Amino acid sequence: MRLSLMQKTIQKRTLKTRAKLIAASEEVIAKGGYEALRVEEVVQAAGVAKGTFFAHFRDKDALMEILIGEKLNACLTQAEGHGTPKTVPDLIEALEPVHQFMTSERYVFDLIIRYSGAAAVAEIGPIAYCFERYFRLVEAWMQTVDTRTDITPELLAEGVQAFAIQSMSLKYCALHSAQSFSDRLETYLKAWLTPAA
Amino acid sequence: MRLSLMQKTIQKRTLKTRAKLIAASEEVIAKGGYEALRVEEVVQAAGVAKGTFFAHFRDKDALMEILIGEKLNACLTQAEGHGTPKTVPDLIEALEPVHQFMTSERYVFDLIIRYSGAAAVAEIGPIAYCFERYFRLVEAWMQTVDTRTDITPELLAEGVQAFAIQSMSLKYCALHSAQSFSDRLETYLKAWLTPAA
DNA sequence: ATGCTAAAATGACCGCGGTCAATAATAAAT
DNA sequence: ATTTATTATTGACCGCGGTCATTTTAGCAT
Incomplete structure (x- = not known):
């Protein structure tokens, strides 16, 4: 029994x-x-x-989280295989597959953003997991790229993530369509990682 | 006739x-x-x-854009009335009403993010307008706050916006709930506006 | 006042995500 | 093999956003 x-x-x-x-x-x-x-x-x-x-x-979104999470993980694996970047353009190139997929569809981008945070520590979803993975990957890279040293690699990585999201957001904004995604991200990251003053 | x-x-x-x-x-x-x-x-x-x-x-979202846009505009007006901030904590305090409202409800935050960009230059929506206003306000403040001078106030303001959004996002993420919203934003902005190396 | 036309309001209807009480299938116990 | 307890499946049903052919009303011309 x-x-x-x-x-x-x-x-x-x-x-x-x-x-x-x-x-x-x-x-x-x-x-x-x-x-x-x-x-x-x-x-x-x-x-x-x-x-x-x-x-x-649980609902349609839960399926989407799984499917999109799978793809995102594949893109992250691809990024990891790129080899440690040494310059900002190289960093952007390494992350290109991830950013490419994240902005492949407006719907995908919105869903990813919506589920990027773990609602509860206990149940971290596929997409929140990918964000953590993205963050750890960039954090590790921060030790090889020639950056400023006054802040921790962790903080540097959080900033990279913030600027990447900002750049992707602006891809959908007609008011800021002058610059391309890569150019904008490069401007941001140079200013963030290697400030001159 | x-x-x-x-x-x-x-x-x-x-x-x-x-x-x-x-x-x-x-x-x-x-x-x-x-x-x-x-x-x-x-x-x-x-x-x-x-x-x-x-x-x-047009749809339910269009109504929400109008209502939330109105509130956001009121918060921005309040922020403008705060007087030009001189330090990072002061900057955060000045923007507090805006950030407060944006994170008052998860639903509100998601909708704001979703409509923060103008889909077409011709038809800039209420929320996209507020983002532009937020940006211009911060940009103007950048000339009074004691910041680095190697990049334009425009770029500085874009960064502030990116970090503010990042901080708000993490408010909904259980994995990063150690720091409060203000503390996290302060860490970000100090690193962004006054780098030491 | 009356007729006429464009604008506005109506509500039955549809699409689609999500629920739940009822039913069927499975695996374990005898 | 039969019973039994549990798990999986079913499909009619609901909630709610959104549509559209039809009807009503406003406002102008005569």
């Missing part, structure tokens, strides 16, 4: 259904992008009922 | 209906906050049909 405090056993079919849902979602997204995804379309493609979807994911 | 190219005349009742809708919205928000606002509740309180709402506002 099972003890009352035992954790609920997960049936094999649960994993299969979940995999079907994820696969169907990726199919739908490959066809029309993230924004156009409809839960009804996903469950139809997966061959399950609508209620099943919400038994596997 | 009216000419075909004449602009459509606006009837008096249009203004009255719009005013009723705005007033009803403010009432509803005063009761339960921005997030809990339901269009159905607003139109019921205003005594009009649902379709009327959407004849006056």
Whole structure:
């Protein structure tokens, strides 16, 4: 007999259904992008009922967090493989895949920003995890790039993140479309990492 | 007879209906906050049909932009009245009403971020306008605060904005709740405005 | 006053995310 | 193999934002 405090056993079919849902979602997204995804379309493609979807994911955003988080992680892995950058342009180039994906769709950018923070320490979501990973990566790089030394690498990295987000935001702002994303970020980071006065 | 190219005349009742809708919205928000606002509740309180709402506002977000933009403008006016700040803590104090309102509700913060950029130069929305105003205000202050001089006040102001947003974001992140909003922003701004190396 | 036309208001309707009581399938115990 | 307790699935249903063909009203011309 099972003890009352035992954790609920997960049936094999649960994993299969979940995999079907994820696969169907990726199919739908490959066809029309993230924004156009409809839960009804996903469950139809997966061959399950609508209620099943919400038994596997808290809501539509939770699925998006997983899918976008996966992609983001792949981009971060790619960035890590770039080799430690030595200059600001090099740093920007190394992070390019990440920034590229984050601004691939307005919907994606907004969702990432919305879930970039962990609502509770206990349950850090996929995207919050990616932000932490981005931060740690840049922090490590800060010791190889030739920067100012009056503040900690941690603070330097937080600043890089802040300026990267600012630059991405301005990509969607018609008032500041004179400069390209890379140029703007370069201006910011030079001023942040190597101040002259 | 009216000419075909004449602009459509606006009837008096249009203004009255719009005013009723705005007033009803403010009432509803005063009761339960921005997030809990339901269009159905607003139109019921205003005594009009649902379709009327959407004849006056493109969508629910458009109404929110107007209402939140109004509040933001009031906060900015208050900030302007504070007198030109001379130190970083003073700068933070001067901007406090603005930051306070922006983080009064998670829903409000997300909406502000989402509409902070003007989608098209032609149609700059209320919130994008406030961002521009915030930026100009800080830019002007940059000439009185004792800062580094190697970069333009414009760039300095953009950085202040970026760090303010970063600090507000982290307010909603349980992983970084050790520091308070003001302390974190102060750390950022000191490093940004008065680098030591 | 009356007729006419453009503007404004209406509410039934739709799309889509999300819920939940009922039902089916699974795995363990006998 | 049968029973039983638990987990997974189902689909009718709801809430709420948004649409649009139809109706009502305002304002001008006669």
